[in-house]
Amino acid sequence: MITGRVLPGIDTPRRIGLTCALGAGVEAAMVWRFGWSKALPAYLYFGAVATVVGATDLATRRVPNRVVFPTYVVGPALLALASVTSNRWPALLRAGAAMALLVAFFLGLALVSRGGMGLGDCKWAGIVGLNLGWLGFSALLTGTILAFLAAAVFVVGRRVVGPLNSWMSVPFAPFMAGGALVAVFTLR
Secondary structure, eight states: OHHHHHSTTOOSHHHHHHHHHHHHHHHHHHHHHHTTOTTHHHHHHHHHHHHHHHHHHHHHSOOOHHHHHHHHHHHHHHHHHHHHHHTOHHHHHHHHHHHHHHHHHHHHHHHHHTSSSOHHHHHHHHHHHHHHHHHOHHHHHHHHHHHHHHHHHHHHHHHHHSOGGGGSOOOOHHHHHHHHHHHHHHOO
């Protein structure tokens, strides 16, 4: 199956179906949130990428470079187009600053945590920062805090019900994606 080689972890009919169903729900929510605005294409793209990155990291504990790297070109281009057509230049500058800020923050965590936070999470953090930053620093802060709170609940839950070291390996990209999507859908 080609999908399994391109996106490890999304390699069975069940996982493909679940990822597509989740993605369709995210895309519908993006249309509901943004309507037919200039920013809709950027957030539709972000929603699709967030779904794939979250599902892949959940299944394999790896953030797929094949998905994340192109997003560093497509995401800013779509937000730049939205900024040009809606005259929202401050939002684009804020998005760039938020991208750099979140990458630096996660890189610092990766260096300090000694394997607890991977470089894939750092790469994904830039995309999350870009999209939340375009909406505002409150969205960036909210999405980031929600990601850490959800991950903490996950770790505590796994520690209570699983073997002693099962809590060590935490796929953080799904929590970042989830926190970002909640912030996108709830903050105006």
